[in-house]
Amino acid sequence: MADTTDAGTRLDLPDNRLMIELTGPHGAHLAQIEQLMGVQIAQRGNALTVHGEAAPEATRVLGALYARLESGKEVDMGAIDALIRLREDDGEARDGDQTEMFPGPSLEIRTRKKTMEPRTEAQKAYTRALLENELTFGIGPAGTGKTYIAVAVAVSKFIAGEVDRIILTRPAVEAGEKLGFLPGTQDEKVDPYMQPLYDALNDFLPGKQLAKLREEKRVEIAPLAFMRGRTLSNAFVILDEAQNATTMQMKMFLTRLGQGSRMAITGDRSQVDLPRGVRSGLRDAEDILNGVGGISFNYFTATDVVRHPLVAAIIEAYDADDARREARRAADPA
Structure with missing residues (x-):
């Protein structure tokens, strides 16, 4: 040819x-x-x-x-x-x-609207971990597909009848901007924080079906604070933007795991929006849970970015700048 x-x-x-x-x-x-x-x-x-x-x-x-x-x-x-x-x-x-x-065997996640195929080796390993483990962490920069792949797996397991519900949550933390009081109902107040999760779900489920499932509470999207006191059984639960959960919130969330459920926790350690001095619960979870059986930690780098090619270059430039700053601090602690 x-x-x-x-x-x-x-x-x-x-x-x-x-x-x-x-x-x-x-x-x-x-x-x-x-x-x-x-x-x-x-x-x-x-x-x-x-x-x-x-x-x-x-x-x-x-x-x-x-x-x-x-x-x-x-x-x-x-x-x-x-x-x-x-x-x-x-x-x-x-x-x-x-x-x-295109290396490695084909790995596809089929949903009602589209078929999702992980593109990099890290994405393939992460997809397999989500399929095989009850608790999976996906950690890395923006644009690497952490949340998107988790939502695809959740929808596929829901369609197959392996779970009865999909629950998506994230901390309602502002990304560096103070938005002040938001008018409207409870849903209207939290919807701006949850929009990325709506976007992912809309890619995999028809709009009418998604609306019906939300009305029946078989698909839930709620702030992390609303998880307290619940036991989440027979559900696929995704915690997005986990770097903005405090240590107490992370422990609270992880202990919601019930029988027949799976959890995916995604986050980017370089985008912590917590107040200064408040330690990220995601980082603590890495330190505390690493090595615990049944928990899978999966890491992504700029080479796994699947958005615009320029995004990978931007992430690499910021990582290089962070490395230079760390080197300067190490050379001159004062």
Whole structure:
């Protein structure tokens, strides 16, 4: 399918419909590959010609993405970015079958609206932990899919009848801004804090069904403070933004675990919004529970970010700045 000449590396793609999906809206996918790999891609009919030092490698990426489309899976900017970064992290190209460029066995979580597929090795390990363990922690920077994957697994287990309820919660802590008094009913007051959880649920459940399930209390979204005094049995419970839970709140939440339930705790240690001097319950849970049987700790880095590629670069820049500050403090404690 690929032919390398002095004029560049040519890739012939026979299916016109898949070709359109591969190139993306207004050629956005090709532009992304050009930017990330430093190549130029010319399209003529059902053929792509790649120019540049990394042309053979970029051609293999294009072939892998086309093979992914042939298998019935979608290609978007996140999948392209994840594939290219995975290859860079491996330090070597994978020759042979193009589909092998997406490493490891396929792992899919099916829901009513869509199928979720973890894209990086860390995401795959986290998904397996959620499927196999009663208590799973997902810790890492924004955009790594911690909450999204947990909600997908929760919905899939609910659909399969393995749990009777889905309960989503997070601390109602303002992210650096004082919003003051919020008017309205109790739900209207807390909805702004819970919106990211609504967004994830809406991706996996039809709107009418979700509204009915919420009305029946089979899907609940509530602030962490509302969990006190409850025993959560036969439920999939997700605590989001756990870095903003205090140590007492974290202990309270973890001891709500009832028979037949599973818990997922997600958080980003670099985004603690608690008052100065208040220790994060997520960090304490890591120190106290690490090594306890039946609890899985899963960690993500900037290489697992599946949002806009620039998000990973931003996170890496902030991490590097934190490291420099720590080094300066260590060199000059005064």
